[in-house]
Amino acid sequence: MNIIVCIKRVPLTQEVDLEIDELRKGVKKDALAYVINDWDNYAIEEAVLLQEKFGGTVTAITIGDEDDEEILRRALAMGADKSIRIEAGERELDGFTISKILAKTIRDLDYDLIMTGVQADDDNAAMVGIMLAEELGLSHAAVVTGMEPEGNAATIRVELEGGMDEISKIKLPSLLTIQTGINDPRYVSIMGIRKARKKELVVINVEDLGLSEDDLAQRTMIEEVFLPPETEGAEMIEGDPSSVAGQIIQIMKEKGVSI
Amino acid sequence: MLPIHPVNDTYFGLPGYVFAWAIFIAGLSLFFYIIYKRSLLIRSGEADPRLASLARRLSGLFFYGIIQKRQPRYLWAGVIHIMIFWGFVVLGLRSIDLVTQGLNIPIFYPLMQTAFGSFYDTFKDLFELIVLGACVWAILRRALIRPERYRGSHQLEAYFVLGLISFLMLTDMFYEGSALLMDQSGHVKWLPASELAALILEGSEPRFLACTHAVSYWLHILAFFFFLNFLPLGKHFHIITALPNVFFKKLSRGSIKPARWDVEDIDELESIGVEKIEDFTWKHILDFYTCTECGRCSDNCPANTIGRPLSPKMLTIKLRDHCFDRAPLIRGKHGGAPKEDSQAMVGGIISNDEIWSCTTCGACEEECPVFVEYIDKIIDMRRHLIETSQNPKTFNKVLMHFEKTGNPFGKPAQKRADWIKEMEGTPVRVLREGDEVDVLFFVDSYGSYDPAAQAIASNIAAGFHIAGIDFGILGALEKDSGHQIRRMGEEGLFQLLLEENMETLNEIRFNRIVTTDPHAFNTLKNDYPGSLQVVHYTQFFADLIDNGSLKPLRPLEKGNIYTYHDPCYLGRHNGIYDAPRKLLRAIPDLKLVEMERSRDRSFCCGGGDVMLWHEIDQEEMRMAEKRMQMAKEAGANVIVTACPFCYIHFEDAIKTGGMEDEMRVVDLMGLLVSTLRD
Ligand code: SF4
Numbered sequence: 005m006n007i008i009v010c011i012k013r014v015p016l017t018q019e020v021d022l023e024i025d026e027l028r029k030g031v032k033k034d035a036l037a038y039v040i041n042d043w044d045n046y047a048i049e050e051a052v053l054l055q056e057k058f059g060g061t062v063t064a065i066t067i068g069d070e071d072d073e074e075i076l077r078r079a080l081a082m083g084a085d086k087s088i089r090i091e092a093g094e095r096e097l098d099g100f101t102i103s104k105i106l107a108k109t110i111r112d113l114d115y116d117l118i119m120t121g122v123q124a125d126d127d128n129a130a131m132v133g134i135m136l137a138e139e140l141g142l143s144h145a146a147v148v149t150g151m152e153p154e155g156n157a158a159t160i161r162v163e164l165e166g167g168m169d170e171i172s173k174i175k176l177p178s179l180l181t182i183q184t185g186i187n188d189p190r191y192v193s194i195m196g197i198r199k200a201r202k203k204e205l206v207v208i209n210v211e212d213l214g215l216s217e218d219d220l221a222q223r224t225m226i227e228e229v230f231l232p233p234e235t236e237g238a239e240m241i242e243g244d245p246s247s248v249a250g251q252i253i254q255i256m257k258e259k260g261v262s263i
Numbered sequence: 264m265l266p267i268h269p270v271n272d273t274y275f276g277l278p279g280y281v282f283a284w285a286i287f288i289a290g291l292s293l294f295f296y297i298i299y300k301r302s303l304l305i306r307s308g309e310a311d312p313r314l315a316s317l318a319r320r321l322s323g324l325f326f327y328g329i330i331q332k333r334q335p336r337y338l339w340a341g342v343i344h345i346m347i348f349w350g351f352v353v354l355g356l357r358s359i360d361l362v363t364q365g366l367n368i369p370i371f372y373p374l375m376q377t378a379f380g381s382f383y384d385t386f387k388d389l390f391e392l393i394v395l396g397a398c399v400w401a402i403l404r405r406a407l408i409r410p411e412r413y414r415g416s417h418q419l420e421a422y423f424v425l426g427l428i429s430f431l432m433l434t435d436m437f438y439e440g441s442a443l444l445m446d447q448s449g450h451v452k453w454l455p456a457s458e459l460a461a462l463i464l465e466g467s468e469p470r471f472l473a474c475t476h477a478v479s480y481w482l483h484i485l486a487f488f489f490f491l492n493f494l495p496l497g498k499h500f501h502i503i504t505a506l507p508n509v510f511f512k513k514l515s516r517g518s519i520k521p522a523r524w525d526v527e528d529i530d531e532l533e534s535i536g537v538e539k540i541e542d543f544t545w546k547h548i549l550d551f552y553t554c555t556e557c558g559r560c561s562d563n564c565p566a567n568t569i570g571r572p573l574s575p576k577m578l579t580i581k582l583r584d585h586c587f588d589r590a591p592l593i594r595g596k597h598g599g600a601p602k603e604d605s606q607a608m609v610g611g612i613i614s615n616d617e618i619w620s621c622t623t624c625g626a627c628e629e630e631c632p633v634f635v636e637y638i639d640k641i642i643d644m645r646r647h648l649i650e651t652s653q654n655p656k657t658f659n660k661v662l663m664h665f666e667k668t669g670n671p672f673g674k675p676a677q678k679r680a681d682w683i684k685e686m687e688g689t690p691v692r693v694l695r696e697g698d699e700v701d702v703l704f705f706v707d708s709y710g711s712y713d714p715a716a717q718a719i720a721s722n723i724a725a726g727f728h729i730a731g732i733d734f735g736i737l738g739a740l741e742k743d744s745g746h747q748i749r750r751m752g753e754e755g756l757f758q759l760l761l762e763e764n765m766e767t768l769n770e771i772r773f774n775r776i777v778t779t780d781p782h783a784f785n786t787l788k789n790d791y792p793g794s795l796q797v798v799h800y801t802q803f804f805a806d807l808i809d810n811g812s813l814k815p816l817r818p819l820e821k822g823n824i825y826t827y828h829d830p831c832y833l834g835r836h837n838g839i840y841d842a843p844r845k846l847l848r849a850i851p852d853l854k855l856v857e858m859e860r861s862r863d864r865s866f867c868c869g870g871g872d873v874m875l876w877h878e879i880d881q882e883e884m885r886m887a888e889k890r891m892q893m894a895k896e897a898g899a900n901v902i903v904t905a906c907p908f909c910y911i912h913f914e915d916a917i918k919t920g921g922m923e924d925e926m927r928v929v930d931l932m933g934l935l936v937s938t939l940r941d
């Protein structure tokens with residue numbers, strides 16, 4: 005089974021006091037540390053597990069600059085066989101253009117399955133996976149928490165609202181957006197990542213893909229980015245641990261949480 | 264020519280010499296064959312340079328090999344061992360004499376006719392009795408007292424060898440004793456062992472005496488060669504390998520071995536760590552051969568004590584058995600393939616839990632009489648587990664945080680110096696590249712971000728301030744020291760952090776580094792390249808008290824009894840036992856008691872690495888809880904420590920153990936600062 009995994013490098017924002025940039029269209033990024041998007045990490049692991057079990061190849065793809073190659077090498081170290089980076093230069097991209105670029109790149113590749121993370125940790129749009137599937141005319145499923153291939157189909161488990169799960173069959177080739185928790189992604193050591201330099205990493209320039217200017221025109225325009233206004237309502241609970249716990253339970257009960 | 268000697272007789276129509284030579288040649292050839300086979304595995308081990316510092320090695324050999332300084336740490340067992348060891352040294356000459364007599368090349372015969380010979384005869388006779396006594400004592404100890412630490416050792420082998428040694432003593436006694444009775448010329452020497460035998464044989468017929476004489480000789484020679492060949496088959500190999508093992512012992516403290524000794528750049532390595540037995544260094548394989556199965560390591564191992572699935576002794580025994588399987592005596596390297604492995608070594612024979620149970624506290628290595636190493640081996644196996652993604656999953660995020668943010672919490676580097684904002688009245692300078700400072704205060708990740716450890720760092724800064732020290736911290740420029748990372752087996756990441764820290768340190772001019780925690784202290788001192796001038800805060804402030812720059816004046820609250828817990832990486836790994844005690848003694852009215860396990864026998868709190876992010880399920884109680892019990896038994900109600908990790912573990916243990924009303928933990932710096940201020 006040949007699998008393509010689309011991945012993205014995102015900033016680590018937990019505990020960071022984000023600051024809005026001068027244009028008020030984004031956040032200041034210079035001091036941020038970047039990591040592989042958590043959802044994508046699960047997607048790679050899932051692809052590698054399937055490849056270990058059923059053979060075939062895993063190809064990791066990202067759009068970005070040279071710094072973003074780090075996550076490709078990480079994917080290669082985890083067990084992917086090949087990787088592709090699409091250099092987009094200074095172009096501003098949104099979910100629509102990203103899915104166009106990815107579709108164009110993937111169209112001629114040989115694959116049975118495409119995986120993406122459900123969403124990316126930066127803007128949480130959760131658009132690219134589904135738009136990409138549409139662009140390629142593939143069957144798709146989102147928020148997948150389990151997958152078992154059978155011939156040219158697969159049984160998949162999908163997480164629904166309200167804590168429900170749905171099990172269904174999907175025909176291959178198809179696209180799945182992978183939910184965290186589907187597996188236990190492996191750790192790859194720094195040495196492992198360095199050694200993955202020996203594996204294939206192809207760089208394609210977005211301008212060479214033959215996309216029209218219309219394809220590359222953003223459909224989502226950010227007007228303004230701002231921090232949520234501080235509101236009333238925070239309540240500091242004080243006291244020793246047992247009385248704090250008691251008060252929290254009291255509040256939860258009042259708000260209708262069944263304990 | 265010798266006087267009456269059994270080899271002069273004729274046996275089955277052949278002169279005795281023929282038999283003596285046959286036994287000699289067969290015994291020695293077999294012995295060399297076995298040693299050759301055993302050496303194959305050692306030779307296939309990885310490189311490990313152990314020849315530098317010859318003088319230190321020789322002195323180590325003298326004190327720990329010959330004088331056996333570590334033996335009496337277990338008093339009676341040690342005394343017995345020293346008696347037997349010295350017996351072997353003295354009686355070695357006697358054995359060679361007896362063998363060479365039989366070969367009719369009595370090289371020692373002339374020597375034995377001199378005054379030295381007379382003295383030696385008495386001396387060796389005395390030692391025969393001492394060794395015999397020691398063997399009987401050892402057998403009784405094993406059988407009656409049954410020390411717990413022998414559980415899992417090859418007990419039968421121990422009894423058998425003690426019996427064999429006794430047999431060697433007895434045969435020589437009767438050989439000489441019968442000769443005394445047959446020799447009518449009358450002797451003047453005092454020969455206590457031979458005379459004892461003679462007493463038993465007194466009144467026997469001459470024929471019986473002659474027979475006893477001959478049989479004793481032949482049995483002695485046979486037993487001697489049997490013993491020689493039996494040694495390399497089990498734990499008594501140490502009789503041959505212990506002295507070399509002590510000579511080649513690890514001289515540096517606190518450090519972890521590089522991934523490979525003979526390859527500088529780890530990027531050139533196909534894989535790092537130890538997966539199969541040959542991946543160990545030759546010295547580590549020699550360790551396996553040398554272990555005496557005395558169990559002192561496990562007896563002191565905190566992981567073993569609290570019921571984790573790790574016993575260092577058993578780890579060595581299992582790996583020695585595995586060595587013997589991999590390089591069998593029959594059909595070894597040349598005569599066919601070694602036995603097929605039914606089980607992987609790492610993850611099979613040695614379970615992952617065993618490997619992650621170790622806190623690298625060093626208690627085992629401190630105790631081992633023959634200097635078997637554990638920490639480097641365990642780290643090498645961890646390196647393999649990390650490289651093959653077999654680490655506990657809880658490490659994944661932590662390691663990623665270390666890599667991306669330089670701390671285990673994933674907190675932004677920019678917030679690394681946030682703790683100083685809370686320090687009212689104590690300005691703390693945040694250094695920049697190109698700056699100059701007297702004391703570079705290396706706070707490390709816990710001191711920078713963890714609230715409990717931040718308090719310790721603040722107290723240190725306050726101490727500097729009170730003493731008027733020119734000091735500064737690195738703030739966002741500081742990366743985690745990597746102590747934990749290296750000990751978790753993520754060598755590549757450790758190297759990365761080390762490089763980044765070294766770049767920063769090279770850009771700042773300072774006289775010395777002072778650290779919050781013993782782990783950073785240890786790694787900067789022993790794992791980092793060059794020789795950084797680095798001290799732990801206890802050393803630094805002990806010096807200030809010594810030279811009178813600081814004086815604790817304010818007495819403490821009355822009625823408390825304090826005990827000091829030696830952190831492994833301050834004490835055992837770096838030998839700093841006195842500086843913290845000096846600080847404690849400088850505090851007016853502080854009542855200090857020592858725990859039974861203190862100084863180099865300190866009991867680990869749970870450790871500052873793996874334990875922070877991985878729980879070993881199989882555990883009867885927390886190490887820290889055990890330690891708190893020990894503090895209580897010593898009569899203390901306050902345990903003082905000088906390490907943030909000890910502090911955190913003890914604080915936890917007091918809560919989980921329900922000891923809030925009886926016990927308290929304080930950091931030494933907090934205690935000190937509270938006596939410096941009004
Ligand atoms: S270093 Fe400590 S925990 Fe590890 S094996 Fe030795 S005594 Fe046990």
Ligand code: SF4
Pocket residue numbers: 553554555556557558559560561575576579630631632633634635
């Ligand atoms: S390793 Fe050392 S202390 Fe442990 S059983 Fe062997 S000889 Fe004894």
